[in-house]
Amino acid sequence: MRLSFHGADREVTGSCHLLHCAGRRILVDCGLFQGGRELEEENARPFGFDPAEIDILLLTHAHLDHCGRIPLLVKRGFRGEIICTAATRELARLVMLDAAHLQEEEARYRSGKSGRHGHHRHHKSEHHAPESPLYCILDAVNCAEYFGRTAEYGKRLELAPGVAATFFDAGHILGSASILLELSENGHRRRILFSGDIGNAGRPLLRDPVVPHGADAVIMETTYGDRQHRPVDASVTEFYAAVSDALEQGGNVIIPTFALERAQEILYFLHEGVRQKRLPAHLQVFLDSPMAISATEIFEHHPECYEAKTAALFRGGRDPFALPGLHFVREAADSIALSQIRSGALIMAGSGMCTGGRVRHHLKNNLSRSNCGVIFVGYASEGTLARIIIDGADAVRLLGEEVLVKAHVYTINGFSAHADQRELLAWHARTGKPEVTFLVHGEAKAMQAFARSLRHTRVEMPALHQSYDL
Numbered sequence: 001m002r003l004s005f006h007g008a009d010r011e012v013t014g015s016c017h018l019l020h021c022a023g024r025r026i027l028v029d030c031g032l033f034q035g036g037r038e039l040e041e042e043n044a045r046p047f048g049f050d051p052a053e054i055d056i057l058l059l060t061h062a063h064l065d066h067c068g069r070i071p072l073l074v075k076r077g078f079r080g081e082i083i084c085t086a087a088t089r090e091l092a093r094l095v096m097l098d099a100a101h102l103q104e105e106e107a108r109y110r111s112g113k114s115g116r117h118g119h120h121r122h123h124k125s126e127h128h129a130p131e132s133p134l135y136c137i138l139d140a141v142n143c144a145e146y147f148g149r150t151a152e153y154g155k156r157l158e159l160a161p162g163v164a165a166t167f168f169d170a171g172h173i174l175g176s177a178s179i180l181l182e183l184s185e186n187g188h189r190r191r192i193l194f195s196g197d198i199g200n201a202g203r204p205l206l207r208d209p210v211v212p213h214g215a216d217a218v219i220m221e222t223t224y225g226d227r228q229h230r231p232v233d234a235s236v237t238e239f240y241a242a243v244s245d246a247l248e249q250g251g252n253v254i255i256p257t258f259a260l261e262r263a264q265e266i267l268y269f270l271h272e273g274v275r276q277k278r279l280p281a282h283l284q285v286f287l288d289s290p291m292a293i294s295a296t297e298i299f300e301h302h303p304e305c306y307e308a309k310t311a312a313l314f315r316g317g318r319d320p321f322a323l324p325g326l327h328f329v330r331e332a333a334d335s336i337a338l339s340q341i342r343s344g345a346l347i348m349a350g351s352g353m354c355t356g357g358r359v360r361h362h363l364k365n366n367l368s369r370s371n372c373g374v375i376f377v378g379y380a381s382e383g384t385l386a387r388i389i390i391d392g393a394d395a396v397r398l399l400g401e402e403v404l405v406k407a408h409v410y411t412i413n414g415f416s417a418h419a420d421q422r423e424l425l426a427w428h429a430r431t432g433k434p435e436v437t438f439l440v441h442g443e444a445k446a447m448q449a450f451a452r453s454l455r456h457t458r459v460e461m462p463a464l465h466q467s468y469d470l
């Protein structure tokens, strides 16, 4: 049996691993590359295998860097079966449609710029023209028919003679999984564990990660392989203080948020804050993101994924997201109308790093007002508008205008959907003593630091398209 890595190396991440065993080809994840290099080009390149030859795609979770190239896979000939949990299936559909929509928009923008507007639609080419999208909405819709069996946590699925898979709750986002493959080929047996992304323990909405024991080979993520998180309780307290302080100034409060997971977590904390009287009872919250609203609705369909206490409350009739003063803003016209509100509104909108989306309009309307607040609740990479504001810029360029930064800026660092170094080590220890551990999905620095702290295993850091015999 042979394992090859087509999604991650030391510079870029985008999960995509291929296992060749007992005459079957099984792909684990098919993510879009994110980070480092010229990514558009990287994403359009050949996969490193023939999509038509893949029998089964096992999907760990619905983040773009794990499912974002599925429409491209189907477009290029994949006709196999996609298997994931019920929640992942719904979320992945949403994430792929959103990605396709963004790519269509970007392609339109690029073709307008290059003066070829209107031509690219009829331009047939074997090559990926820079002004055509990687895939379109129709391609994303087409993926639906390849989603087959639903995986349930802890239930073994026989995929083919000599190939079985079991999904375990990874505690990372709704429906996320680590996947154990039990393989047998000519009397040679192997247990191979793919971590997916590993969540951090002790979060209120999701369960702690479940780790199967006795893997021979482990493929694991190392996003925070060199860092420790602060406890989430301290961050929640800090978040409530920021919300109260910002509202007391008399203006509005903007919270740039990622649509999937972070938005739901923040809604949950706001709801709890009001319920426990740690936040004002009359809080008016506007969730201004069609994507986040849909993701929240999907959360409400899947209480089977919740942490036990939250699940029990939900069954007892308490919806974790049903904050009394919550307004869903789907329509663009309603989003624009929010600019009429000068005071007391808490507006959650994307994107989380302020690189696009509706949040930019709200920042434009509120950033220069000294009685307003902006609360950052997630990671912001170098060069993004969020990072520029966090780093203390006096003025920023926004939608073609120079906007002064006079609003109060708060940064809450402790919210994370990833395990930190200590938790990653504990996770690895629980897998047993695997002969070999492949590190993926982390920056080089984090990966190397993590590799040094691992014991009782051979460590590999595969390059893109590298293969190993197992």
Ligand code: ZN
Residues within 6 Å of the ligand: 061, 063, 172, 197
């Ligand atoms: Zn993830």
